[in-house]
Amino acid sequence: MxxxxxxxxxxxIRALADEIARLADPGYHYRIMEVCGGHTxxxxxxxxxxxxxxNIDLIHGPGCPVCVLPMGRVDDGLSLTQxxxxxxxxxGDMMRVPGTHGSPLxxxxxxxxxxxxxxxxxxxxxAQENPDRHVVFFAIxxxxxAPSTALTIMRAKALGIRNFSVFCNHVLIVPAIRAILDSPDMRLDAFIGPGHVSTVIGCRPYLFIARNYRKPIVISGFEPVDLLQSMVMILRQLAEGRAEVENQYSRVVPWDGNQAALRAMADVFELRPYFEWRGLGFISQSALKISEACAEWDAERRFEIPGVRVTDPKAAQCGEVLKGVLKPHQCKLFGRECTPEHPIGALMVSSEGACAAYYDYIHRAAAVAD
Amino acid sequence: MATTVTLSFRDPRIELAHGAGGKATRRLIEGLFLPLLANPVLLELADAALLHVGESRLALTTDAFVVKPLRFPGGSIAELAVFGTVNDLAVAGARPLALSAAFILEAGIGSDLLQAEVEAMARAAAEAGVTVVTGDTKVVEHGSADGIYIATTGLGLVDPRVSLGAGQVRPGDQILVSGPVGDHGVTILLARGDLDLEADLESDTRPITPLVQAVIEAAAPGLRWMRDPTRGGVASALNELARDCGHGIVLFEEAIPIREAVRGACEILGLDPLHVASEGQFLAVVAPDYAEAALAALHATPGGEGAALIGEVRPEPARTVLALTAYGGSRVVDMLVGDPLPRIC
Incomplete structure (x- = not known):
């Protein structure tokens, strides 16, 4: 390809791996978070x-949209099927995510x-093909x-298609990173910055991470060479005492982002005052809702939504895992009650979720060790 | 009779995942069907049951086909129903003797549609060198089925030279595949038309009997195990082998033949090609001394040009399938959980 x-x-790849081994200080335990589920x-x-x-630990961050969605939102969305x-x-990402009474599948x-x-x-x-039905798109x-959801609503509006609405769960990456940085038990050295998100928002929104929190962040692509090169860039920053936003994925990510996409989002969405994140709790101004001007295409306005809040099982430690405080296998439920087949927390559902990704690797670590 | 059987299957409802060929299917079979229907032949859980009749070994297999759409680039449900069953016999080391076919039809489908499928079945049977000797037809109410369902049963005669089974597999054995994998699964996914993706790709559905025959001729004494990687793909087939034989299966990722269009579609959809079904390929485990001969025999048989050696059996990691990347990385290849679904975000 x-x-x-x-x-x-x-x-x-081998050359980069050698470079990483050369740069890493053997006396230090590195903790680097890859924010994006695609990277995980x-x-x-x-x-x-x-x-x-x-001595380089990769901590899997909150950038898996399915994983951070509270179960109550899944229940609310699925209530529309009645x-x-x-x-x-x-x-497809959503189809196996469990609600209280089952997954969409x-x-x-x-x-x-x-x-x-x-x-x-x-x-x-x-919706156009089924004029006597109402099509709800569960947006995550x-x-x-988010821009493709925005463009779709704009098109529905332009074409006057009224049997279509969006149940909007779009969230923003920067407030989530900030929440992790502000978390008292946070101990991270650097970030591998999200690739796809940054094609839209660019690199500027991450400047506060370098300036205010003194943590290096390197926006990375998704192939092995991308990820390893980003690690090299991070280790160089750490070795030289720098904390900067660097863009390894410049073949795709423009420094200023995609203005047309950002405009479409601004036209259709507005900030929610707060939104609940699974594992991270309520974060202010961290999610989008459909604006008044597009109210007709907002499923939350068109339908009566139960507004369910479901607390995660007490024993599940999704939040600690999301913040990188615990490794997935350190959660009490990992691999016992909670497996990819019977996920309790969403981190176990998506193949991008830290727990699902970890499951095989660690679950059978003993077998793989030699 | 007052015998108590312990059932470990506790799922409250049957979900689609129970039919997808992955872990849930395995749980259903082992937790419900096996304990209730227990007998030594069934417990083998082979693609085909082996029955000893006089001096001969007969292979018996059955398969139900529900596919949407009914026709797709490179094939249709009736072809699948013939080749799928013939192939299950083939990987048991058997030549097909006869097939039965049961049709479940949804009231309201066009007779021309049915005729086209029966014609396709006749062509496929001729190609596979087998006859459909008995059958059954049922019609259900409109809405109670999706067009046409077909169940076929195949009876075959096992080649006396082969002795196959996971129990025969030893560390050091080599793993061969007869050609590029994933064509069928990706073709079906794209043919459903929900994804607005197009690729120059056809289902690989075909009888594998000639290829299997070639391997038997070249390497019968060293042939240990065969399987056609249908539902759940290469990953699920080899995970079952790893579990059943207790050894580790190590794949050389770069050596696994996968067409560019399949790789590309999987890349876009976030699928692992090793989880995607093939309908005209098989995996064979062969003793190291016979691997070269088996591979050469495949290469020399029409349709086997794409065959490759893709891995080997090792003592460790036990009961696990591991893929080694060209640059020295490794990953565990797990069984599929449920149907493969495209990942977007």
């Missing part, structure tokens, strides 16, 4: 961990009209997917 295989070049997934998929020295005319649509198996879409525009198309994601 062009543009992919170049970034999986074994020679280059890539790190496991490509076996990146096995290329790093033992209306017989509703077609409930969501990304389980609702579908019980007869609810639940469909996987690849883009919110597909959901809108479904950070700034990566």
């Amino acid at each position: 062009r543009y992919v295989d170049e970034f999986r070049d074994p020679k280059l 997934h890539a790190i496991y998929r490509h076996g990146i961990k096995s290329l790093l020295p033992e 209306y017989p005319d509703v077609i409930f649509t969501a990304f 389980e609702y579908k198996a019980r007869g609810a009209d639940v469909r996987v879409v690849y883009s919110p525009l597909d959901a809108l198309k479904l 994601g950070f700034e990566t997917t």
